[in-house]
Amino acid sequence: MSPYIEAGYAVVLATLGVYAASLASRERSARRRLGTKASPPAARPAQLERQLLDGAGDGAPGADDLEAGA
Amino acid sequence: MLRDAALVAGKDLRIELRSRVALNQVVPFAAAVVLLFGLALGPDRSVLAPAAAGLFWIAVLLSALLATQRSFAVESADGARDGLRLSGLDPAGIFLGKVGAVVAELLVLEVLLAFGVAVLYGAHLAGALVLLGSCLAASIGLGAVGIVYGAVASGLRVRETLLPLLILPVAAPVLLGATKAWDEALRGTPSHALGWLSLLAVFAVVYVAIGVVAFGPLLEDA
Amino acid sequence: MPSLRSRLVTLVGWLALVGVIATVWLGLFVTPDAVGFPDGLVRLLYVHPPMAWVAFVAYGMAFLSSLLYLWPRTRDMRFDRLAGASAEVGVVFTGLTLVTGSLWGRPTWGVWWTWDPLLTTTALLFVLYLGYLALRRVPGDPEAVAGRSAIAALIAFVDVPVVYFSVSWWRSLHQAPTVDFTGRHLYVHGSMAWTMLLGFVSFTLAYAWMTARRYRLASLAVQQEDEGLAHAIAERRAEGRVLV
Numbered sequence: 001m002s003p004y005i006e007a008g009y010a011v012v013l014a015t016l017g018v019y020a021a022s023l024a025s026r027e028r029s030a031r032r033r034l035g036t037k038a039s040p041p042a043a044r045p046a047q048l049e050r051q052l053l054d055g056a057g058d059g060a061p062g063a064d065d066l067e068a069g070a
Numbered sequence: 071m072l073r074d075a076a077l078v079a080g081k082d083l084r085i086e087l088r089s090r091v092a093l094n095q096v097v098p099f100a101a102a103v104v105l106l107f108g109l110a111l112g113p114d115r116s117v118l119a120p121a122a123a124g125l126f127w128i129a130v131l132l133s134a135l136l137a138t139q140r141s142f143a144v145e146s147a148d149g150a151r152d153g154l155r156l157s158g159l160d161p162a163g164i165f166l167g168k169v170g171a172v173v174a175e176l177l178v179l180e181v182l183l184a185f186g187v188a189v190l191y192g193a194h195l196a197g198a199l200v201l202l203g204s205c206l207a208a209s210i211g212l213g214a215v216g217i218v219y220g221a222v223a224s225g226l227r228v229r230e231t232l233l234p235l236l237i238l239p240v241a242a243p244v245l246l247g248a249t250k251a252w253d254e255a256l257r258g259t260p261s262h263a264l265g266w267l268s269l270l271a272v273f274a275v276v277y278v279a280i281g282v283v284a285f286g287p288l289l290e291d292a
Numbered sequence: 293m294p295s296l297r298s299r300l301v302t303l304v305g306w307l308a309l310v311g312v313i314a315t316v317w318l319g320l321f322v323t324p325d326a327v328g329f330p331d332g333l334v335r336l337l338y339v340h341p342p343m344a345w346v347a348f349v350a351y352g353m354a355f356l357s358s359l360l361y362l363w364p365r366t367r368d369m370r371f372d373r374l375a376g377a378s379a380e381v382g383v384v385f386t387g388l389t390l391v392t393g394s395l396w397g398r399p400t401w402g403v404w405w406t407w408d409p410l411l412t413t414t415a416l417l418f419v420l421y422l423g424y425l426a427l428r429r430v431p432g433d434p435e436a437v438a439g440r441s442a443i444a445a446l447i448a449f450v451d452v453p454v455v456y457f458s459v460s461w462w463r464s465l466h467q468a469p470t471v472d473f474t475g476r477h478l479y480v481h482g483s484m485a486w487t488m489l490l491g492f493v494s495f496t497l498a499y500a501w502m503t504a505r506r507y508r509l510a511s512l513a514v515q516q517e518d519e520g521l522a523h524a525i526a527e528r529r530a531e532g533r534v535l536v
Contacts, residue, residue: 002333002399004333004336004395004396004398004399005320005333005335005336005395007395008336008339008340008391008392008395008396009316009319009320009335009339011388011391011392011395012339012343012388012391012392013312013316015384015387015388016312016384016388016498016502019381019384019502020498020501020502020505023502023505023506023509024505026509027505027508027509027512030509030512030513030516031512033516034512034515034516034519215447218443218447219444219447222427222440222443222444223427223440226430226432227430228430232423232426232427232430235419235422235423235426236423236424236427236444238419239416239419239420239423239451240420240447240448240451242416242451242455242458243451243454243455243457243458246458246459246462247458250462265461269454269457269458269461272454273454276450276454277447280446280447280450284443284446287362287439287443288439288440288443
């Protein structure tokens with residue numbers, strides 16, 4: 001078999017493999033960042049609002065609430 | 071729409087006449103490019119003369135990049151873009167006006183460059199009608215692509231590096247068509263250039279049409 | 293609990309993986325050598341045309357979704373993300389088209405590159421869409437980014453036939469087109485035809501999977517940005533409250 005064929009198959013498989021792996025790993029890290037920072041996104045602003053409103057009465061520092069809630 | 075176009079074109083050309091940026095920077099730049107091609111290919115006229123058409127159009131293409139950059143640099147200072155947006159002028163008119171101004175500048179540049187090429191490369195300028203026709207059609211095409219992409223990239227901080235990357239591959243058919251048309255004319259067979267001229271015309275019409283439609287949204291978005 | 297859509301994407305991914313492995317196995321070891329191709333070079337035909345096909349599909353998809361984005365009634369950021377995802381995958385496959393084509397050309401014609409209309413158009417496309425991706429990567433207001441990217445995609449796609457036409461015309465003055473895959477296909481039959489078909493299908497599935505994953509990545513990035521914003525707003529509010 002000609003080396004050109006092997007090279008062709010190798011390039012195709014390697015490139016697609018690397019690209020697929022990079023997609024998967026980027027997605028994983030994006031999810032990790034989202035996961036550590038927050039609960040489900042849609043609920044979040046409303047939830048914060050509620051927390052802050054509740055926290056206002058007893059004078060608890062809002063920023064701490066935030067950290068705990070996250 | 072055409073009245074608006076004339077207004078904008080007049081404004082841009084007046085700015086160029088007063089500031090002389092095109093005259094003092096773009097024309098010398100094109101001259102430098104033509105000289106450097108001569109150095110790169112050597113002093114042999116038998117090499118330079120057949121390549122004259124291609125080198126000429128590469129020089130025009132590079133200068134067209136500068137001209138379109140300049141066309142939007144003019145609008146970026148002092149909130150001129152907002153002024154243009156709020157002026158109530160038809161966006162299609164603004165587009166046509168800016169293209170018209172760039173085309174006028176390019177045509178002047180092409181005439182000057184053509185003499186430069188004739189003198190430096192020993193190209194024999196023949197078939198004036200084909201030469202002028204391809205200059206006109208190619209300039210309109212280049213101007214239209216340049217202004218659309220200029221609007222796409224205007225206001226971006228990376229404009230200077232991004233714009234050439236966007237424009238050059240799209241302008242490839244213009245380079246090809248104009249070079250072949252000039253080749254035929256210089257070789258003394260101008261009738262063979264008609265196909266290339268119509269290619270240039272089609273390109274110009276298509277991109278002017280896209281620009282007329284797309285310029286409004288682009289102006290609003292940016 | 294994964295959604296139906298993400299399960300479908302996973303299924304497509306596995307099918308693509310199995311299909312690609314089968315194509316490689318069939319292409320390299322099972323199918324016979326074809327007459328008229330030196331050194332079994334016909335085996336490159338199981339990967340090269342599918343690459344070109346997928347690139348074309350990807351750019352077509354990017355063009356369609358850009359159109360849908362520009363059309364006021366169907367304007368949706370999802371189309372913008374789809375266009376970006378599809379174009380990125382398209383660029384990967386265009387690069388592979390060029391490399392495999394070059395590897396085919398060297399032993400067949402003796403040169404790595406020839407100014408054939410198909411090759412030249414593909415190379416210009418590659419640069420054209422690299423520019424498009426570069427434009428997309430410039431940060432800005434999401435709507436503005438989407439708008440200008442959609443218009444750039446439109447211009448790029450319209451340029452394809454013009455480039456192809458002009459280059460083939462340019463070349464036809466010098467010599468007949470060098471690549472004639474359609475003529476060759478006539479001699480392809482049996483296991484070779486099946487392998488080729490499998491190649492087309494499985495690389496197209498691979499494209500679908502990659503585009504879906506790239507799209508999801510873009511959605512995650514948007515989500516993250518929104519959340520960062522919500523977080524920052526909440527923090528500022530909290531600060532205000534402490535002061536009060």
